[in-house]
Amino acid sequence: MNQVPEHVAIILDGNGRWAKSKGMPRNYGHTMGAKNVETICRACHNMGIRYLTVYAFSTENWKRPDDEVKAIMKLLKSYLKTCFTLAKDNDMCVRVLGDLDGLDPDMRDTILRLEEETKDYGGLHFQIALNYGSRDEIVRAVRRMEKDREAGLATGDITEEMLASYLDTKGIPDPDLLIRTSGEERLSNFLLWQCAYTEFYFTDVHWPAFNEEELKKAVESYGERNRRYGGV
Ligand code: IPE
Ligand code: IPE
Ligand code: MG
Numbered sequence: 001m002n003q004v005p006e007h008v009a010i011i012l013d014g015n016g017r018w019a020k021s022k023g024m025p026r027n028y029g030h031t032m033g034a035k036n037v038e039t040i041c042r043a044c045h046n047m048g049i050r051y052l053t054v055y056a057f058s059t060e061n062w063k064r065p066d067d068e069v070k071a072i073m074k075l076l077k078s079y080l081k082t083c084f085t086l087a088k089d090n091d092m093c094v095r096v097l098g099d100l101d102g103l104d105p106d107m108r109d110t111i112l113r114l115e116e117e118t119k120d121y122g123g124l125h126f127q128i129a130l131n132y133g134s135r136d137e138i139v140r141a142v143r144r145m146e147k148d149r150e151a152g153l154a155t156g157d158i159t160e161e162m163l164a165s166y167l168d169t170k171g172i173p174d175p176d177l178l179i180r181t182s183g184e185e186r187l188s189n190f191l192l193w194q195c196a197y198t199e200f201y202f203t204d205v206h207w208p209a210f211n212e213e214e215l216k217k218a219v220e221s222y223g224e225r226n227r228r229y230g231g232v
Helices: 015-021 026-047 066-090 105-118 134-150 160-164 212-223
Strands: 007-011 051-058 092-097 124-132 177-180 199-202
Touching: 015 026, 026 051, 026 066, 026 124, 026 212, 051 066, 066 092, 066 105, 066 124, 092 105, 124 134, 177 212, 199 212
Parallel strands: 007 051, 007 177, 051 124, 092 124, 177 199
Antiparallel strands: none
């Protein structure tokens, strides 16, 4: 295989359409979609990808019908619990991106424990974006900077690197490859700052059907590209 991206970000889309195509309720799609995250984590690890970031729930997704939001939250809670063993077995360091204050306290506690317990694992850095929106992330960053201004931060100290260090992705390299499943070709408020030079890969395959073979296709397509960063 050609060059492997260091950081792959994925917009997990199409759970609902996948379920519908099978004559099943949307929530079945979410259940199978959550299972697939596990498969793709292992596949990334095997392929030598160091960072994987998945978009699991956006700040806009709260607008979905109540029972769907409840079902997704329940799934995410149980997923986070299984993550403790998953992380241990696969040498995964887990981080959650997004506004934890908007989540229920029980979930927040699980996240903080999970991050603490897995922080020294170095095989795969796995980020889950949950209650995440890029605009919200930037607003939260600016608010924290404003606080630090009161503590002495000067205007001249503000640089791109410095702003990046206020984002949820602090310390994580920018994605090399962004994959969106299920045919839509938009960012839906995901990693706007971080994707400045990311290569995009879109596929019609719905998320629950996006397997290791599909991931390999995406990585191969990336390997064939000539990456440029604004120069000649
Ligand atoms: C992605 O699948 C999962 C979440 C956004 C939580 P969707 O639920 O968006 O599935 P479609 O796009 O309606 O098919
Ligand atoms: C984007 O998918 C958000 C996540 C995958 C978590 P959506 O299905 O919510 O996005 P839109 O509504 O099609 O833009
Ligand atoms: Mg969708």
